[in-house]
Amino acid sequence: METAEILNLLQTKFPQAVKSTSTSFGLDVVEIEKDYLLPVMEFLKGKPQYYAMLLDLTCVDYLGEEPRFEMVYHLFSLSSNRRLRVKARVSEKDLRIASLTPLWKNANWLEREVYDLFGVEFVGHPDMRRIFMYDGFEGHPLRKDYPLRLRQPRIKFRK
Amino acid sequence: MEGRFFTTTLNEILSWGRKFSLFQYPFVTACCGMEYMSAACAHFDLDRFGAGWTRFSPRQADMLLVVGTVTQKLAPVLRTVYDQMTEPKWVVAFGTCAVSGGIYDNYAVVQGIDQIIPVDIYIPGCPPRPETVLDALVKLQEKIKKQEQEWRWKRRKY
Numbered sequence: 001m002e003t004a005e006i007l008n009l010l011q012t013k014f015p016q017a018v019k020s021t022s023t024s025f026g027l028d029v030v031e032i033e034k035d036y037l038l039p040v041m042e043f044l045k046g047k048p049q050y051y052a053m054l055l056d057l058t059c060v061d062y063l064g065e066e067p068r069f070e071m072v073y074h075l076f077s078l079s080s081n082r083r084l085r086v087k088a089r090v091s092e093k094d095l096r097i098a099s100l101t102p103l104w105k106n107a108n109w110l111e112r113e114v115y116d117l118f119g120v121e122f123v124g125h126p127d128m129r130r131i132f133m134y135d136g137f138e139g140h141p142l143r144k145d146y147p148l149r150l151r152q153p154r155i156k157f158r159k
Numbered sequence: 160m161e162g163r164f165f166t167t168t169l170n171e172i173l174s175w176g177r178k179f180s181l182f183q184y185p186f187v188t189a190c191c192g193m194e195y196m197s198a199a200c201a202h203f204d205l206d207r208f209g210a211g212w213t214r215f216s217p218r219q220a221d222m223l224l225v226v227g228t229v230t231q232k233l234a235p236v237l238r239t240v241y242d243q244m245t246e247p248k249w250v251v252a253f254g255t256c257a258v259s260g261g262i263y264d265n266y267a268v269v270q271g272i273d274q275i276i277p278v279d280i281y282i283p284g285c286p287p288r289p290e291t292v293l294d295a296l297v298k299l300q301e302k303i304k305k306q307e308q309e310w311r312w313k314r315r316k317y
Contacts, residue, residue, distance in 0.1 A: 132232070132267070133231075133232065133266075133267070134231060134232045137231075141265075141266045141267070146266075148265075150266060151266065152231075152266065154231055154234055154269075154274075
C-alpha cells in the first residue's frame, strides 16, 4: 500500500479530520484536527497501514498565530520502512489534546516533556507531571514568550 | 612554647599525609567525564600524585570532583553529596560548566557550583586537558599543605 493510498483512505474515513496533506523534503505530512487525533492515530497504527512506531512527539510554538501551538507526531512503519508526520494545532485558550499513551507507551515521557516545556495538557495521560524541570518551577521555558534571562529560585534542599 | 611547637609539627605531618592521600569522589554529569577518565587512567595517571583511589561513596572521599554541568534539578543532590562527605574535604570544579555554567546561560543550569557548595579550586576549559587537571591537583596539594589542619582533639581545652 502506497502512502498516497493510505492518505486517501484516511481522508475518506475521516473527512472532517484531515485538513491538508503535503510533502515536505520527501516526507509525507498530514495536518489534522486535534479532536480526531486518537481515532486517526489508531487507524494509522492498525493494519494494513501499520505505522507501528511512534518515533517522536514534539511541539512548536508559533507565537502570534492562532491556534498558537502545533503538535508534531512522527510515525514509522517498520514493515514497509515508511515515515509519516502528523500535525495538529492546539489553541492557547484550550491547551488540551488527547494523550497517545493508550497506543504507544513511549508517548508517556514525550508528552510529559511537552507538558513541561510548552504547557500542553494531555487528556488521558496517566502521570501528568513535569519531567525536566523541578517541582515548583513556574512557567514553560520553551515558549517563545518565556523571558530569556528569567531566573527562578532554586529548589529547597531535602531535609 | 613547648605545646605550640608540637602543634605546628602535627599540623605539618597531617597536611603532608592528607595531601598525598586524596580519595576522590567523581560527581560526573557530562562530557568532561571523558577528560576525567583520561586523567585518572594509566596515560596521565592521577595516582602519581596520590589521588588514585576513586571512592564511589562520598562518605569515604576527601576530594569532590564536580565534573560537568549541574542543573537546577541536580543542585540539591550535589549539596547532599557534599554534606555526606566527612571532614576534611575539598571541592574541585572541573570544567567551565561547573565553574560558571559555561555556555549554558539559561533557566535550567546552575551558574557555577559555588552557588551551592564552597569550591577550593577551579579548573577552566571546555573540557580541560588532563594536564590542566594534574596541574590543578598539584595546586590543591599546595593549598592543603599551607592550610591549617583540623583534627579530633584540637579544640578541646582541658
